[in-house]
Amino acid sequence: xxxxxxxxxxxxxxxxxISGSEAIALACALADVxxxxxxxxxxxxxxxxxxxxxxxxxxxxCDFIVAESEHSQxxxxxxxxxxxxxxxxxxxxxxxxYAFEAITVTAGLxxxxxxxxxxxxxxxxxxxxxxxxxxxAVRDLGWMLYWVATAQEALDIALLAWRVAEDPxxxxxxxxxxxxxFLTHSQAIVNVPTSEQVNKFLPPYxxxxxxxxPDNPITIAPQVNEDWLMEMRRQSDExxxxxxxxxxxxxxxxxxxxxxxxxxxxxxEYMTEDADIIIVGMGTLALPVRVAxxxxxxxxxxxGFVRVKFFxxxxxxxxxxxxxxxxxxxxVDRDYSYGAPSYGGVLFTELRSALYPMEKRPLxxxxxxxxxxxxxxxxxxxxxxxxxxxxxxxxxxxxxxTWIGVRDN
Amino acid sequence: xxxxxxxVVYRGIFQRTLAxxxxxxxxxxxxxxxxxxxxxGRYGDSPERNGIPAKQFAVVADDAEELEEVLARYEPTxxxxxxxxxxxxxxxxxxxxxxxxxxINQLTKPNGTLIVTSRQDADSLVEDIHQKxxxxxxxxxxxxxxxxxLWVYKDDHTDARILGTLCNVCPQLFSIDSMLQALDEQGNGxxxxxxxxxxxxxxxxxxxxxxxxxSEVPYKFELLGWQTMEEGLVIRAQGKGGGFRGGDEGFQPDxxxxxxxxxxxxxxxxxxxxxxxxxxxxxxxxxxTCFDITPDGLYDANMESCCGCGxxxxxxxxxxxxTMVSEADFNDNSSQWEAWQEDxxxxxxxxxxxxxxxxAETRTHGFHHVGGYTEEIAASEDA
Ligand code: SF4
Ligand code: SF4
Numbered sequence: 066x067x068x069x070x071x072x073x074x075x076x077x078x079x080x081x082x083i084s085g086s087e088a089i090a091l092a093c094a095l096a097d098v099x100x101x102x103x104x105x106x107x108x109x110x111x112x113x114x115x116x117x118x119x120x121x122x123x124x125x126x127c128d129f130i131v132a133e134s135e136h137s138q139x140x141x142x143x144x145x146x147x148x149x150x151x152x153x154x155x156x157x158x159x160x161x162x163y164a165f166e167a168i169t170v171t172a173g174l175x176x177x178x179x180x181x182x183x184x185x186x187x188x189x190x191x192x193x194x195x196x197x198x199x200x201x202a203v204r205d206l207g208w209m210l211y212w213v214a215t216a217q218e219a220l221d222i223a224l225l226a227w228r229v230a231e232d233p234x235x236x237x238x239x240x241x242x243x244x245x246x247f248l249t250h251s252q253a254i255v256n257v258p259t260s261e262q263v264n265k266f267l268p269p270y271x272x273x274x275x276x277x278x279p280d281n282p283i284t285i286a287p288q289v290n291e292d293w294l295m296e297m298r299r300q301s302d303e304x305x306x307x308x309x310x311x312x313x314x315x316x317x318x319x320x321x322x323x324x325x326x327x328x329x330x331x332x333x334e335y336m337t338e339d340a341d342i343i344i345v346g347m348g349t350l351a352l353p354v355r356v357a358x359x360x361x362x363x364x365x366x367x368x369g370f371v372r373v374k375f376f377x378x379x380x381x382x383x384x385x386x387x388x389x390x391x392x393x394x395x396x397v398d399r400d401y402s403y404g405a406p407s408y409g410g411v412l413f414t415e416l417r418s419a420l421y422p423m424e425k426r427p428l429x430x431x432x433x434x435x436x437x438x439x440x441x442x443x444x445x446x447x448x449x450x451x452x453x454x455x456x457x458x459x460x461x462x463x464x465x466x467t468w469i470g471v472r473d474n
Numbered sequence: 475x476x477x478x479x480x481x482v483v484y485r486g487i488f489q490r491t492l493a494x495x496x497x498x499x500x501x502x503x504x505x506x507x508x509x510x511x512x513x514x515g516r517y518g519d520s521p522e523r524n525g526i527p528a529k530q531f532a533v534v535a536d537d538a539e540e541l542e543e544v545l546a547r548y549e550p551t552x553x554x555x556x557x558x559x560x561x562x563x564x565x566x567x568x569x570x571x572x573x574x575x576x577x578i579n580q581l582t583k584p585n586g587t588l589i590v591t592s593r594q595d596a597d598s599l600v601e602d603i604h605q606k607x608x609x610x611x612x613x614x615x616x617x618x619x620x621x622x623x624l625w626v627y628k629d630d631h632t633d634a635r636i637l638g639t640l641c642n643v644c645p646q647l648f649s650i651d652s653m654l655q656a657l658d659e660q661g662n663g664x665x666x667x668x669x670x671x672x673x674x675x676x677x678x679x680x681x682x683x684x685x686x687x688x689s690e691v692p693y694k695f696e697l698l699g700w701q702t703m704e705e706g707l708v709i710r711a712q713g714k715g716g717g718f719r720g721g722d723e724g725f726q727p728d729x730x731x732x733x734x735x736x737x738x739x740x741x742x743x744x745x746x747x748x749x750x751x752x753x754x755x756x757x758x759x760x761x762x763t764c765f766d767i768t769p770d771g772l773y774d775a776n777m778e779s780c781c782g783c784g785x786x787x788x789x790x791x792x793x794x795x796x797t798m799v800s801e802a803d804f805n806d807n808s809s810q811w812e813a814w815q816e817d818x819x820x821x822x823x824x825x826x827x828x829x830x831x832x833x834a835e836t837r838t839h840g841f842h843h844v845g846g847y848t849e850e851i852a853a854s855e856d857a
Contacts, residue, residue, distance in 0.1 A: 082501050082513065108517075190707050193517065246517030247548065252498065253512050254505070356546035438517065443546050474699030 072097065074124045075260040083255050085219040085248030089181050089241065090115035092223035094125040095263045099150035102130045102138040106160035107193050108245035109183035113155075135160045139167035139178075146176040147277045147285055151227060151270045155181035157245065159188045161199045171238050172207030173297075174286055175304065177230035177270070178238040179223065184348070184399075185245045186437040194438010195244040197347065197400040201376070201411050207301045209239040209308060210377040212347040214333075216253045219243055221323065224267060225330075228315045231270045235308045237301070242376075244399075246438055247349035258323055266315075266322050309378050331380035333372040336362055337387055340369030342453050343427075345388070345416060346397035347373050350434075350441055354397070357446035368450060373412065381419045388420060393428040395453045399435045407431065407465035428456050431466040445470050477535040477544045478647050479553040480640070481581060483567060485740065486519070486526035489559050491627040492620055493530040496557060499637050499656055500532035506652035509534050510541055516549055519569045524624075525738045525782065527567035534647060553581045555644050557636055560619045560740055561592035562801040564602040566692055568737045574694030575737060577604030584608035587643045587679065591615045591632060594802055596680045601805060605687040611679040613643050618835075619740070631669040634662065638673030650674045695732055723769035729779055735762065736807060739782025741798040744825050747772050747814050749795045756786035756796060766811075774811035777804075799832045 072094055083091070089112050093101060103113035119125035128145075132138035135156050142152040156164060161182055171178050182200040186192040200210060209229065213219045219241065226239040243249055277285060289297065316330035327333050333351070336358050337343055344354055351372045361368040371387055373380065388394050398410020405414050413431035420426055432449045435441040449469055456462050480500055484493040494513075501511035511534040519528035531550060535541035544550070558564060558578055566575040579588050585608070592599060592614055599612065620632035634657065641650040654667050704710075718724030750772055757765040757773050764780045765773040775786065782801065790796040814821040 080505075082498055082505075084514075250517050251512055251514030251548075252501070254501075254510060352542060353546040356543055440548050472697060472699035474702055 072125065072260045074119075075257065075263070078259055078262075079257050081255050081257050082252050083216060084111060084250055084252045085213065085216040085243045086111035086181075086183070086250075087115045087252075088216045088220035088255050089223045089243070090119060091257055092220045093127070093153050094119050095220075095258065095260060096151060096153075096224060096227050096267055098127050098153045098227075100128045100130070100142060100145035100152045102132050102141045102152075102154045104132050104135050104138045104156070104160065106135070106157045106185075107183075108185060108243075108249035109155045109157040109160065109181060111183070111249050112181055116153075135164035136167055139164035139171065139180075142178045143167055143171045143174070143176055146171075146178050147174065147272070147275075149270060149272045149276045149278070151231070152178045153180070154178065155183065157183040158185035158199050162187065162202065165202075168203060168208070168238075169206050170286070172203075172301065175236040175275075175301070176238060177227070177236055179226045179230055180238065180240045181223070182240050182242045183245050183249045184242055190437075192437040194246060194436075195348070195399060196436050196438075197242070197398075197411070200240055200242040201400055203240060204377055204411070207237050207305065208377060209237055209305075209375070210242060211239070211375050212242045212244075212373070213248065214349050214351045214372060216248065216251075217255045217325075219248060220255060220257070221319065221326070224263060225312075225315055225319055227270070228267050228319075229308060229311050231268075232308075232311045232315075233271070233273060235304050235311050236275075237304050237308060242348065244349040247352075256325075262322050266319060305378055312375070312378075327374075329380075329383060331373075331375045332383050332387070333374060334387060335370040335372070337369035337371060337391075339367055340390075341367045341392045341457065342369070342395055342450060343388055343391045343393075344368065344370045344395045344397060344446065344449070345373060345384075345412070346370075346399070347376065347412065348399065350397055350399060353441050353443050354446055357443045357450075360443070361450070366450075376412075376415075379415060379419065384416065384419055385423055388416075388427055389423050389425045391427050393430065393453045393457050394420075395449050396429065396431045397435075397441070397449065398431060398433050399441075401433055401436065409433075409466040413466065428453070428462060429465070430456060430462060432469045433466060434469040439470055441470065476646065477533060477540055478555075478644065479534075479544065479550040480532045480555045480557065480644075480647075481550070481553045482530045482532075482557045482559065483563055483578060484528060484530070484559045485563070485621070486523045486528045487624055488525065488621045490528070491622070492559055492633055493528075495633040496636055497530045497532040499633065499653070499660065500534065500640070500647070502656035502660060503637075503641075503648045503653040504534040506655050507648050509536055509648075510538055511535065512541065512545065514548075516569070525740060527563055527569045527737055529569070550581065552583045553586065554583055554647075555587045555589060555640060556582045557589045557640070559591055559632065559636070560621075561590050561594055561599060561602075562619075562740045563737065564590060564592075564599050565688075565801075566604060566737055568735070574732075575692035575734075577606075577688075577692055579603055579606055579610055582606070582610050585610065587611045587613055588682075589613045589615065589636060589639055589643065591617045591619055591636070592802070593618060600682055600687050603682070603687045604692060605685055605689055606682075607684050609681055609683050611643065612682050613639055613677055613679045615639055615673065615677075621740075629666075631666055634666045634670040635673035638670035638675075639677040641670075642674045642677035643679060693732060693734070718766055718768055721769065724767045724771075726766035726776075727763050729763075729776070734778045735781045736778055739780060740801050741782050741784065742777060742780060742801050742804065743775050743784075743786050743796050744799050744828055745773070745775065745810055746792075746795045746797075746822075746825060746829075747811065748818075748822065749792050751792055751795075753791060755789045755791065759785050759789045761785060768811050772811060774809055776809075777807035794829060797829045797832060799828045800835070803828060803831075 320326040497513035622628035713728035715727035
């Protein structure tokens with residue numbers, strides 16, 4: 066069992082001008098992470114820059130290992146986590162994919178590794194900008210997945226991530242997804258909490274009798290074949306179920322200790338009351354959408370927005386409750402899923418499935434937008450809403466998934 | 475609503491920390507007056523690439539909601555102040571292949587300000603800066619352009635001088651006192667604060683009227699749509715090329731008609747055709763295939779393709795045959811060999827003057843900045 070040291074850097078609450086990546090690096094120091102592994106790829110690499118700076122400045126003591134590839138990077142934290150070390154790592158785009166074997170076994174072994182995914186388009190074509198397909202690829206594997214929208218939220222959710230992942234009733238890895246550029250490279254004012262607050266919120270990681278240690282001789286990861294496998298999968302499924310309650314409880318405590326947070330840890334609602342149309346999206350998309358929604362409301366139009374924060378566990382009940390009250394749902398996917406039902410995006414497909422059992426089902430339209438870091442502007446949002454409005458008026462959905470902001474010539 | 479946006483145009487890696495210091499200090503100073511702000515780099519740039527023009531922004535607003543309104547469009551469409559930390563970028567910049575050449579004042583608002591660090595005077599800078607339909611103010615900070623090497627920062631107070639000047643030319647942003655307070659809190663010493671104060675005291679502006687300046691129409695691209703773009707992610711190669719200037723002798727490669735890289739350059743090579751021994755090294759080693767082989771077997775560097783890397787200077791075996799000189803002294807990309815052909819004595823005189831000036835100035839560009847430091851230190855020790 067590791068202990069959490071009180072860092073001199075964080076004696077008093079203070080305000081910093083930092084990016085989402087710096088915020089997560091500070092969260093690592095606040096959480097007194099034991100082992101951090103790194104391998105550079107933009108935009109994730111900004112985190113390793115800040116972690117190494119904190120370490121070089123003597124402000125943060127951890128084992129900081131720069132691996133020779135992403136695969137080793139994720140393997141090392143996996144092993145460190147099994148001996149009881151609090152861990153942090155991360156990657157982006159195809160780097161994350163290169164580590165995939167290690168990523169799947171981390172979840173399979175129920176190791177509470179926390180990773181930052183700096184969302185980046187998958188090669189090819191080469192692009193540094195955000196797309197959500199990289200992080201979404203772990204959605205079926207037992208990783209909890211969260212999309213943050215601000216640098217402050219990046220810091221806060223990283224702290225929540227260790228708390229939930231390391232809960233013995235959960236023991237699942239947690240990926241904090243940050244949109245490349247909009248979060249990783251822009252600096253905003255962030256409130257940095259004290260070590261005292263963090264220590265109150267985040268108990269030391271205790272792997273208990275699962276800890277690999279000479280005093281606790283165990284073998285991890287045997288070959289099991291069909292004799293054991295299905296039961297183990299069922300256990301992971303149950304752990305994901307249990308995480309919902311753990312997240313709720315932890316978030317309530319978070320709000321109490323740090324004095325900030327939304328009503329729900331799973332979704333953020335913005336002007337959804339009595340809304341005819343609700344726009345749904347993830348990550349920093351919130352910024353232009355909120356501005357567009359405000360302008361609609363000022364013009365007397367009932368348009369609201371829901372930001373899906375947790376993608377895994379998927380907030381089914383919350384979204385069922387919110388979205389069945391409106392006439393139409395406008396889902397914005399910053400991802401693609403070629404050949405999916407209706408050729409829609411991943412979020413759309415999941416949401417539609419979540420709403421299927423409901424008695425009152427809203428119209429559902431999907432928009433693929435902002436790929437490869439292309440900006441989604443307020444007028445793009447207006448275009449989407451126009452299409453949805455037309456569907457409400459005519460009762461006809463001409464096309465379920467529409468690409469917005471793509472040059473059509 | 476009173477948001478103020480400032481952009482810093484800088485050269486990748488060599489001036490990145492400088493740009494970052496400026497935008498961050500703007501947000502800190504605004505904070506002193508109870509405002510809120512954000513600082514960010516244009517992500518589409520490649521700020522880790524040597525010499526590539528790139529941008530950082532600072533946006534300041536009265537409250538969070540107002541800031542959100544502005545940031546709904548991540549990259550500002552117009553700015554109150556443009557800060558250019560390398561005067562050679564007054565000729566326009568192209569940070570990434572598809573942007574085309576963007577005038578340095580493209581985002582500068584009507585009656586906004588362009589701050590430039592330069593040893594040139596206003597008239598010679600205005601010759602480089604593209605014309606606008608609306609007036610803007612030009613404020614020059616008389617100084618040698620601040621370049622550092624890779625991953626290091628040269629703290630020559632350029633940031634403080636720019637920030638002091640900014641407080642003078644854009645008083646709606648914040649007072650000089652708030653800026654000094656912010657600089658102090660960020661751990662800058664007294665001499666740096668004095669530099670900011672002095673720059674504030676001596677700042678001047680010169681209004682550039684509509685239609686005044688460089689009349690060149692900047693080149694731009696037609697971006698293809700998904701139905702017209704070739705499938706399979708390919709870029710077709712340029713043709714092989716042929717004789718020099720279309721003739722039978724010599725050789726010049728075909729070049730991309732629209733994608734030119736010269737705005738990356740802060741220095742360019744000048745060639746002494748009379749001492750050249752035709753060894754072919756510059757032609758072989760130039761990373762951008764700039765050299766055209768002339769009918770007389772000499773090598774003429776094409777200035778629309780040259781990124782200013784200095785490799786030709788480094789590989790040329792003949793002393794002073796290829797010399798990298800300041801880009802600020804040129805107003806076009808015309809052929810040096812043609813000028814030499816036309817009037818050899820005048821060319822020699824012009825070239826020698828540039829080479830001598832370079833030796834006296836020891837202007838450096840990032841690529842050989844290690845050497846540059848040595849020269850600068852030696853020069854300051856002599857003084
Ligand atoms: S500086 Fe010389 S080597 Fe470099 S691109 Fe220009 S001509 Fe070529
Ligand atoms: S490297 Fe120098 S000497 Fe050799 S061909 Fe080029 S200019 Fe002439």
